[in-house]
Amino acid sequence: MAGPVQSIERAAAILRLLAQGSGRLSLGEVAASLGLAKGTAHGILRTLQSVDFVEQDKATGKYQLGAALLHLGTSYLDINELRSRSINWTDALAARSGEAVRLGVPLEGKVLIVHHVFRPDDTFQTLDVGSLLPLHASALGKILLAYGATPLEPLMETDLESYTRHTLDSPQRLSRALAEIRDTGWAFAAQEMMMGEADIAAPIRGQGGLVVGAVGISGAVDRLSDSKGRPHASLVGLTRDAARAISRDLGAGRW
């Protein structure tokens, strides 16, 4: 087994140092306190700053703990902020795919719809924002399960509710489907919640690559998939492009 990573040890020491006393230190003070070369300390501080664990005061140049550390452990992303950052990309996805777009986050064992763009055909539609979907019977939910955005264990202990004959109603079938989703990077659910309806979804990643939500298109199963029941590659591509664009906006970096 490899030994400890030195730069991570040093980063932890810098955070501990900043958490002590007045909490505002100059680069020279940080380097001297830990016996590091200034260049080394600066490189670590800059990296910590880029992930918002450390902030630098503009006027004095001194360093202190960053706001992101306070939210650590809650993996907090405001849902209204998520909608606001996504809106241009979800509009474009709806316009290009010709289907309705929804954005979901986990909430108490369900998918909470936080944003909805109408299918661009100007028929009467109502906003779905605030409604809840089952995790195991929607592409949005399966994405959240596959990438650990919500715990899988509670679903593994009981029988899963069956909505149609296509619902993945056993833990084994669900596990297999989730493994496949992790391989391909997208999810498809055809008539798993309601006959005739399908959805395609892809993960939205926040800082550091953590999956914070899912975005997808939903509509009639025969529009979303071909005669063999496979989703159209072009629609999968558009959905994944939108998910990547939103992730970039949220600071996920390249992945």
Place this chain on the structure above:
Amino acid sequence: MVERYVMSIDQGTMSTRCILFDHQGRLVSVGQREHEQYFAKPGWAEHDPTEIWSHLRRAVVPRALEGAGIRPEQIAAIGIANQRETTVVWDRRTGVPVGHAITWQDTRTSGYVEELRRTTGDDFFLERCGLSPTTYFSAPRLRWLFDHVDGLRERAERGEVLFGTMESWLIWNLTGGPDGGLHLTDATNASRTMLMNIRSLSWDDELLAYFDVPRAMLPEIRSSAECYGMARALLPDVPICAALGDQQAALFGQTCFAPGEAKCTYGTGSFLLVNTGTELVRSRHGLLTTVGYKVGDEPPVYALEGPIAVTGSLVQWFRDRLGLIHSAPEIETLARGVEDNGGCYIVPAFSGLFAPHWRSDARGVIVGLTSYITKGHLARAVLEATGWQTREVVDSMNADSPRPLRQLKVDGGMTSNNLLMQFLADVLDMPVVRPMVSETVSLGAAYAAGLASGYWPDLEGLRRNWHRAAQWMPTMDPARRDAEYESWQRAVERSLGWARS
């Protein structure tokens, strides 16, 4: 066949953007660059026109072309939308601006404006240009420049310096600058100078005489959608086919082509415009009469406009000055933590109230405070202020215009706030609709240019590109709506007359 696109350039207050649209009116790529804001003295607000032109040439347009992976030959037409009323004066021979551009936010002319309202009165101006004097419009600023820059008036008389708003400055530079650049503006922009006759759409002799502005420095007034000429710099041989003020561009982008159709753009401030058709409606309820658009040789389409000074900027104030939220969208989370406003109202008259009150002596108030009020109630009151201010403008529009509004089309950053959009539908008692392309200013300029160049056939074709992305329906109990509106109006009364000059 090679795919062709329409380019729109939106020269805004904070940044300049270039967006390419395809035949379905879908956004293809974006280039954007912010520019410096100059605040040399309290109340002053300036931009550097040279910086803006250089950003457009070096960064904004190249980035949009690169993003789409296309060459200038693939652009069917260019349309320009711009911050309105911002005043530029430049040397015809060298192309060098005389100082900075004085922006629409600049209030240095407030003393002069008060004086001319007192001595001449509003009617003289209303009859000719449809506007009563405020620091908003260009003519008082031009007057200020003559009074403060030595010899400028004489140079203007001799035709050595040119005046324009931002679209004039950019078109002149795009078409060759000192080497034969076209000096023109469109009727929507000209309608905000206080120098154009609102009926004839030509420079008004009496207004020119009043402000002592020489005709030789003024651009030619053209239609909003019409091919003016070819670009020579930057995008050689691409026709420039549209120019509109940004709010009129948004009206066009929202395809409000029929009388009675209205849109409101929610930014730092908000601007509600209603199409009044070819009929010129003079407001008796505190709205501005303005040119909505003029397509080719067709008669002009007029609009009534209600500007609201503080909407999104109240949320920014809540975030930056009170520090109760980290980002603007978080205000919805905070507001949803409570059931209602708890009896609390905020009137954000930070620098007076615009439409429909026009009271510069108003200042902001928070009323109804009790020990029960939490930051959640304040968050509600912040959002509700935008709803009620819109309601006041809509009431004025319905009182002035023969056709009452049936729905409101919305755009701008605040439309991602579901709580606010639902509240808006509730207090207006009409459907509120968000279109699929939220960049309506850019889209409007592109539509006008595409229409003039034949890229799109007609207004009906453009209408078919418009799609509903979301719709909020009113659900509020009418008795509650009336009671809340009455409370809001009482709060507004308390904001009036606070500032003493």
